[in-house]
Amino acid sequence: MYIIETKNLTKRYNNLNAVDKLNLQIEEGEIFGLLGPNGAGKTTTLLMLTTLKQPTSGTATINNFDIIKQPDKVRKSIGIVFQDPSSDEILTGYENLKLHGWLYDMPDDLREQRIKEVLELVDLTDRKDDRVKKYSGGMRRRLELARGLMHHPHVLFLDEPTLGLDPQSRDVIWKYIEKLAKEKNITIIITTHYMDEADKLCNRLAIIDRGKIVVLGTPKELKKILGGDIIRLKAENLDDEVYKNLKYVKKVSKCDSELCLTVEDANKHLQEILRITGKIDSVEIRSPTLDDVFLYHTGRGIREGSPEGSWADKAMNMRSGR
C-alpha cells in the first residue's frame, strides 16, 4: 500500500493544465522530490494534496484517505511547511507552536512535551520566548519545520524549504530534514527547483515540467540515463577515432580544443584512457548533475523556465484577469 497515490490528478485554469493527469505512487518513509522550474505545477500539486485546492479532475489518497471525500482525515495525517512565512511575527516561537497544538486538538501535556521535543530538534529552545520578528530567515524556517512536525504527521510536505536562505542556513535545514527522515520514519515530500538540494536529500524524485512528469527515478538512475560520467581532455594531438573503439565510451564530442567523452564508470577506466591519449595537458572528470538530466529531458536549463514564462503563473494570471 502506498502512503500517497495520485490518480490522474489534474488542475485546469482556463485552457491551461497547471497539473496534467499526474500519477504518482510514493512509499512510506521515502524522501520524495518534486522538481521543476518555477511554475511547473509543483506548488499546485502540493496545494491539492494538502486539500487547500480542489482538483479539476482525478484524485489522490494520502494515508488511505481520499483528498476530496475525507479532507479532515487527510489534514490530520499531514504537516506542511509553506513557501512563504506562515508564523505570526508578533507572537513568540513558543506561542506559535502552542497555537498549532490547539488547532490540532492536542491534549495539554502532550502538546507541551512535543513543543519541548521539536524545539530541541531544531535548536531553538534558547530562543523560544523571543518574538518571531527577531528571528533570522533560517530560524523562522526551522520554527515552521518544527511546527509542521509537532502533531507527528505521517507525511510532511516541504514547499521550497530553503528558498531565499543563505548557504549555511540551507545546510542546517538539510541536516534537520535528513535527521527527521532517519529518526521519525516520516514520508517527506519536497518541492524544489534547486538540483543540488534534490540530489542530496531525495531517495526518489520526479521532474515535472508544464504539469507533467518528465522522468521519475532515484537521482542515480536519472543520471545514469545520461550514460555515464564526463571526461574532458586537453592535449596536443587528439584523435577522436581511437576512443570510439572502446566499449565503455558512450559518446565522443569536441568542445573547442578539448574533447568530451561520456564514459561509463570513469574512475575505473580513466587510467586506460590516459594511456591511449599519451601526453596530456589537462584532464577533468565530472559526474553528471541533475541539471544535465533536466537539460537532457526538456532541452533547456532548469533556471531558464519555459520560454513563454512560468507555466502556472501564466495560468493563474489568466484566471485572475478574467
Place this chain on the structure above:
Amino acid sequence: MSEFKGIYALWYREAKVFLRERSRVISSIINPILWLLIIGGGLGSAVTFSGTFKDINYQTFIYPGILIQTALFSSIFFGVYIVWDKKIDFMKEVLVAPIRRTSLFVGKILGGSTDTLIQIIILLIIGFIFTSIGIMTGLNLNIISIIISMAFLFVTTVGLVSIGLIIGSQMESPEGFQLITSFLIFPLFFLSGALFPISNLPPWLAPFIFVNPITYSVDGIRGALIGKSQFFLPEDFVIVCIFTIIMILIGTYAFKKMKI
C-alpha cells in the same frame, strides 16, 4: 471539542497581538476623545435642542454616537488583518489545520470583538471620568444602563466585525480593503443619528437613516445612557440582532467560498 480549542486558539492570537501592539490601542482611544472634546465642545456651544432631547448637553448627546463610532472603525477595520494573513502563508497554516472554516470565522469574530470591546470599556471609563469632573452632564452611568449599552455594543460589534471579515475574505490587497471600507464606514456613521437627533429630518434624508441598522444601535445606547430615545428599546435591540444574524450568515458563506 476540537472546534472549541481551534476557536480559542484563533481568539488567543488576535487578543495577544492586539494587546502587544500598544500603538493600536492608544490611537484607537485618542480619536474618540478628540471628537468628544472638540466637536462635542465646539458644536455644543452653538447647539441647543428642543423636543425629545431638550436640556441635554450636546457632548452628552453625542457620547453614545462616539461609542458606536469607535465600534464601527475598529470592527470593520479589523477585517484588514485577514488580508494580511492571506498575503503571508499564515492563512494556509490555519486552513490546512483540521478545523472547520466556520470555526475560523467564529474565532476571528471573537478576536475582533474583543479588540473593539476593550476600546469601548476604556471609553466608558473616560465617560465616567468626564461626568465626575463635570465636562459631561446628565450621563446616566449605572450597572443597568452599562449592561444594556454593552449588550447593544456587543451585538453591533459582532455584526460589524462580520462585515469587515466578509470584505477582507474577498480582497487581495490591504489598499483595496481600505478603499472599500471607507466608502462604507462614513455613511454608516453619518447616517446613524450619532451626531444629530433624527426627528424632524428633511424627507430626502430620513429614509437613508431609517434603513441604517446603526441608527437603532445608537438610539438604544442613548436610551440606556441618557434615558431618552426615539424608538422603543426592545425594538431597537431586535433590529440590531437581525442585522447581526444576517451578517454572520453571509460571513459564514463568504468564508466557505474564500479562495487562497
